[in-house]
Amino acid sequence: MSRQRQINQKKETRQLILSVAKEIMIKEGVDKISIRKITNTLNYSPGIVYHYFKDKEEIIESLLKEGYLEILNSIRDTKEYEKEPEKEIREKFINYINAVLRFSDVYLAIIFSNKPSILQYTGILHKGVSEDRKSIKILCNLIRKGIQLNQFKECDVELTAQALWVSIFGLIIKLIIEGEIEIEQKEKLINQQLDIIISGIKKH
Amino acid sequence: MSRQRQINQKKETRQLILSVAKEIMIKEGVDKISIRKITNTLNYSPGIVYHYFKDKEEIIESLLKEGYLEILNSIRDTKEYEKEPEKEIREKFINYINAVLRFSDVYLAIIFSNKPSILQYTGILHKGVSEDRKSIKILCNLIRKGIQLNQFKECDVELTAQALWVSIFGLIIKLIIEGEIEIEQKEKLINQQLDIIISGIKKH
Amino acid sequence: MSRQRQINQKKETRQLILSVAKEIMIKEGVDKISIRKITNTLNYSPGIVYHYFKDKEEIIESLLKEGYLEILNSIRDTKEYEKEPEKEIREKFINYINAVLRFSDVYLAIIFSNKPSILQYTGILHKGVSEDRKSIKILCNLIRKGIQLNQFKECDVELTAQALWVSIFGLIIKLIIEGEIEIEQKEKLINQQLDIIISGIKKH
């Protein structure tokens, strides 16, 4: 077998393990992941896992980082609307909501991870967050543009961005936890949420 | 021993078990609760627990229900302001936030339980929630009053109540998870959140 | 079953576990002891061990302490010879040698454990040992008496006690390891050892 072939296969098996781990995480939660469950599903023996991962921790971290990347990637490309920050905010949030809901279990796991290595990426309530969290920075810029265009009220921009973000975050978490919401109701909820918070920052 | 005496003592022991379970939950999280840990702490033997509870599941459920009641109780008594629904909403939410933060671990455990028996008390996104969840009902009433007084915009009252509630919920969760936020920043965040969502429903 | 009966049975089972552990220790060495081996031998399930012992460590410690006590007990009663420290030293060492040879396997296991919890009882080379190890203290006193009686040379008493002890220790270990030594040869070796070290500390 060629070297490349081997490396690929190794990656594939890693991926296989991760995907089973992910299934478990989705069905039962992060800390219900167990090496035994994984290898039973794959008809492997427990030991072999340690050929691909240092320990269980590494599996979980890989899992979360992977999920996080997936989410980030799926948000990346939203259009810009030169003169319509409101529209852009709506669209960005809708994209974010959808991306997160697609990886909802991973998202929950990330958000509620108390591993420092992950925590450092998820904090958004501190003062100065707009410097170190890109998504908040973008949101701030949009709000600022809206103010400049005389569409939004004067305000503390960062605090406002945090409030908007947190509002949407609350909705997302609830949508994930409650799970089986009808699609129509879900869309109504999302729209209502956006209507209210945007109406809350607009000039009248 | 009189029948009544016996029943009382039984309740006391149940309560004793629950209180130890609660300590563990707060210190280590819900699913670190174990019968062993409980009985060790109480200098009881493991078996006896099954005299008071069907199984571990029942302990946890009792625990969460109890905690939930504690939170609800601590919100119940807020003044009513005849002509100022806005003020009343603010006050109720502030009370709620404070109550929850006082029992934050229990709250997290409850919120993130996806046990159906608990979800039935915590779900608020479904249509018709204002019928079966008292706090949403109250919120709806306040919104309705605001509309009648021509202070709030016409809207789908239930959807609006849900949006408001979810906004605050998002903030609470973030406050709990991020933990060490300066008190000043915390208050700014709370006020901003309330300002925006209320501004979002007010007539202009 | 009466309370006392129960306690006795608990002790018996503890003892049962210890005795199996001891067998393994003697046959294969201390760190070949395993919970699995113990419970397999007893047709128990592994878990039950933790009902009787905190962990493996506790089993081993109990084992060694037990053996150590057996040895100590068998040395305890030696006569005192008011004016003949030399004679007393000889007799004490001979007693010690015999006691140890009676429990030789346990002795080896104890001596060659480098677990701190055990070393704390067996270490004798450190400065100040005469304060915390009784047998060395006694030896020191005898040497001191010999010096006062002008029978022994002036010397650093503790260091001398250590040297004597270690000399005998070396002989014991060798006797144990080599096992099948003729009794006559054995006695010659013991006497020679004593002759030389005592001659080594005497005044001439």
Added chain:
Amino acid sequence: MSRQRQINQKKETRQLILSVAKEIMIKEGVDKISIRKITNTLNYSPGIVYHYFKDKEEIIESLLKEGYLEILNSIRDTKEYEKEPEKEIREKFINYINAVLRFSDVYLAIIFSNKPSILQYTGILHKGVSEDRKSIKILCNLIRKGIQLNQFKECDVELTAQALWVSIFGLIIKLIIEGEIEIEQKEKLINQQLDIIISGIKKH
């Protein structure tokens, strides 16, 4: 590649494996040696070891034999002092102690090995040992010389050699097991040991 070249390389790799095994043994003890640890260190794969050694057992045996040789070699070259057997004995013992302490783990492993192939080299208590154990023979000769020079007392030479050897052996074992002894204390102990046993055989 020439046949010779191949053989050489094979030997080198064997040696490489042994040296890593030795490091592990010294750091963690003989029975913490594992094929995995060895090959991880060498960036080899586990399987390859079985190309050079039949099994783990063979590695350990090689290791011990090698270590034993090292110890022997490091003692071999001590000067001879024509008229001072005492000085020579001291020096030989000091050399021996140092050599052993340098390979202490190997020494322990050898001493407590119950593999017959090794046992046959380590017995020294039997009558007639001076015929078949070189180091004892040398010691006997030195003692005999001391007697002839009227420096040492008349005695059973072999028994005396055994006593001396065993005394030092006891010290060595203790030094190894107790491990962290301050260097100053260590030297005091060694000197005291030598002083006493030599004083014990000298004429006065």
Added chain:
DNA sequence: AATGAATGAGACTTCATTCAT
């Protein structure tokens, strides 16, 4: 000569639960 995937056994430990007493 060397790799690396895989196994199967075994290590310690924790747990929920049952059951005779």
Added chain:
DNA sequence: TATGAATGAAGTCTCATTCAT
């Protein structure tokens, strides 16, 4: 009402070894 002995399954991890490549 309560105990405590016991199980059996599950948890993570390490290891020696084999084998196809």
